Amino acid sequence: MKTLFSHLALSTIIGISALALTSSPVLAQDAPTKQKGHENEKGKQKGHDDGKGEHKGHDMDQPAKDKGKDADKGKDAAKKGGVAPGDAAPNFTLVDTDGKEHNLSSATQEGKIVVIQWFNPDCPFVVKHYGASKTFNDLAKNYGDKGVVFFAINSGAKGKQGAGKDRNVKAKADWEIPYPILLDENGDTGRAYGAKRTPEMVVIGKDGRVAYFGAIDDDAGADKPGKVNYVAKALDEILAGKPVSTSSTKGYGCSVKY
Incomplete structure (x- = not known):
């Protein structure tokens, strides 16, 4: 009689535990949270790739700097003087x-x-x-x-x-x-x-x-x-x-x- 009661009690405990596992809201949301975290990692990676875009933008500044150098060369040439056909002749x-x-x-x-x-x-x-x-x-x-x-x-x-x-x-x-x-x-x-x-x-x-x-x-x-x-x-x-x-x-x- 005691043995039969023990088996019945054990079966009841196992059933209750299984029911708890399948109905737990915390455990049910765990997998999506991890997936979302994975997507956040992708977002970080994308942000890193966007950083490459910033480097690209920095590189695009180089022609502007070179253009500035060319303008400086033009100023230097003007300081050195000199005329070409069509220019107003410098007075003296x-x-x-x-x-x-x-x-x-x-x-x-x-x-x-x-x-x-x-x-x-x-x-x-x-x-x-x-x-x-x-x-x-x-x-x-x-x-x-x-x-x-x-x-x-x-x-x-x-x-x-x-x-x-x-x-x-x-x-x-x-x-x-x-x-x-x-x-x-x-x-x-x-x-x-x-x-x-x-x-x-x-x-x-x-x-x-x-x-x-x-x-x-x-x-x-x-x-x-x-x-x-x-x-x-x-x-x-x-x-x-x-x-x-x-x-x-x-x-x-x-x-x-x-």
């Missing part, structure tokens, strides 16, 4: 070998065409055009009465080759140069134009803009003049009301002695 006020002051704006305001030659009387490439060929003097003779003004500018610093008032006074007399030689000993005007060679030429139109910049002609040797005079060609076209067909060439000669 310089004194010639006779002590007379000249400025560009006076000529352009009068509607003149201006020809500038960078000058060094001791440069062989300059000498060839003032010797037997008389290239520069002939230009002044042929175009001086057509509203064209000529200046030679010496941007050599004191003590440098071909620089100084006395040396240039002598050159003007020896070569019978019919136009002023302007002294630019601090080099400000030369640098403003970006002059690098003697003789380097600039033609400025009636509108005050650079119409031609470059060599005097097509022969870069130091012995004889070339067949094509780019300055004469530019002047003929400007005077005829035509656009300058060759507005720039590579200059040749001695370096400007800044």
Whole structure:
């Protein structure tokens, strides 16, 4: 009898325990909670991947920085000076070998065409055009009465080759140069134009803009003049009301002695 009662009690306990396990709300929600946690882990992983997007955004800033560097280079270039065809010609006020002051704006305001030659009387490439060929003097003779003004500018610093008032006074007399030689000993005007060679030429139109910049002609040797005079060609076209067909060439000669 006791044995039978024990078996019945044990069966009852087991049944109650099983019923409790299947109906427990805590245990029923346990699995979804773990699944949700797993999804949160995926969310963290996604957040980490989004972090890669931030790195990508940081990388995209690089071109902007590079662009800024390019802009800085542009500013540096502007500081160094230099003009190109179509640019407004920088004004200058310089004194010639006779002590007379000249400025560009006076000529352009009068509607003149201006020809500038960078000058060094001791440069062989300059000498060839003032010797037997008389290239520069002939230009002044042929175009001086057509509203064209000529200046030679010496941007050599004191003590440098071909620089100084006395040396240039002598050159003007020896070569019978019919136009002023302007002294630019601090080099400000030369640098403003970006002059690098003697003789380097600039033609400025009636509108005050650079119409031609470059060599005097097509022969870069130091012995004889070339067949094509780019300055004469530019002047003929400007005077005829035509656009300058060759507005720039590579200059040749001695370096400007800044």
